[in-house]
Amino acid sequence: MLHGIDISSYQETFDTAGVDFVFIKSTEGSSYVNPHLAGQVERARDAGCVVGFYHFLWPGEAAEQVRFFLTETPEEPGDLLAVDWETTGDGSRAGNTDKDRFLHELKRLRPDHRALLYCGRSFWREHDTTSYAGDGLWIADYVAPGEPRIEAPWRIHQYTDHPVDKNVAAFASAAEMRAWAGG
Structure with missing residues (x-):
């Protein structure tokens, strides 16, 4: 298992010691851009980490959001791309149609990148009706690393959010993850 973190604007800086991959929140909806994105990307790349980016999906206009x-x-060749599908700030939910449209459009526009779906275990179990996760499921379930309580195949498991969001990936090495990502 590889070890990684995912970060947003709340972690302007972060420690890369012992980290094989870093997912960075890039955008949200159709207007928010992480103000620390450039520096966070530079830090992750300088540390030799596999880099991924994610977008927080709001309901509606999936193609515009992609x-x-x-x-x-x-993004550069070999970077991972993901959509964060969960409850939105106003209490509504981005439905399966939005999630699926986003992933299909992302794969159409970036066929040389892997596209992943990020969501929490309960959200996956209670709201997903298509089981479509693009090229892989990145599941949040705060249990032992690498043991998410789901029946679906997964690639990345977020197992805690303390002190930062920590993840493991089902790859034997960073080289294997890079090869899978296409880099």
Whole structure:
């Protein structure tokens, strides 16, 4: 298992010691861009980490949100791309149609990148009806690392949010993860 973290604007700086991969929140909806994105990307790349980017999906206009995400994200070949699908700030939920449209459009526009779905265990179990996760499921379930309580195949498991969001990936090495990602 590889070890990684995911960060947002709340972690302007972060420690890369012992970290094989870093997912960075790039965008949200169709107007928010992480103000620390450039520095966070530089820090992760300088540390030799596999880099991924994620977009927080709001209900509606999935295709517009994909285009915004890709316009604002400094992805390079071999970087991973993900959509964060969960309860939104106003209490509504982005439905399966939005999630599936986002992932399909992302894969259409970036066919050389792996596209993943991030969501929490309860959200996956209670709201997903299609089981579509693009190229892989990144599941949040705060239990022992690498043992999420789901029946679906997964690639990345977020197992805690303390002191930062920590993850493990089902790869034997960073080279294997990079090869899978296409880098």
